[in-house]
Amino acid sequence: MYIPKQYNVDDIEKQVQIIKDYPLGTLFSSRPVSKGLFGFGKGDESEQPDSDMCASHIPFFFVESPEGKHKLIAHLSAKNQHANQLENTSKCLVTFQSVDSYISPSWYPLKEKTHKFVPTWDFAAVHVYGTPKIIRGDKEWLLKMLNLLTNQEEGKRPEGEEFKAKWKVSDAPESFLDGKLKGIIGLEIDITHMESKFKFDQDSSQINVDGVISNLENEVGGDKGGDMAKFTKECYPDRK
8 A cells, every 4th residue: 555654653552543443444354366287277266256356345344352363254155256356365364444425625715815725635545454264053153253243333332211222142043043154164363464554644744634523514514524534533633
């Protein structure tokens, strides 16, 4: 990922927070293009993805380790051919992205003086690199993973009499759950390194940043505008 210095964030707490807040990641992997000896021996292509590159969009849970050997865990459909590729590669990449927004030049107060401004797009992205491992037929592992992911997401839901009760994996009948477990396989990724880019107008003047924040809150509005404004404020520490 191209990361200009002013947008680089290597604070693991901030990186992990993006993964927790926006857990739907895009999992990428590729397989070597090989025709075998003298063009023969490619093996059974029917069990491989149609492309040498493959991507799956799945929610992840970040497992923190005191020793720094962090992991990502998730699950795939047992019918997803991507799993076959992952079993035959030692590297993969998962990308996560925050809420994002178009930034209009009209939001910059200094635009009225010089007009030397163009649109941009603000966002945060975290790239996680690691070694994948496919887990088949391990009910205990799958249940633990599902509980962790479910509890994380249900924990984000509001509480109160006016809201539906928070769901737990144990709410599902055991026989029903057993049938569902047969349709998925586990994925564990040992993380080798992470990198992140938080692009929220850090290279703009304070007066223009104030203009961006004001328009994110008022023009964009809602949760999206509020979250974007919050990111912008956090990434501009000198703003008074």
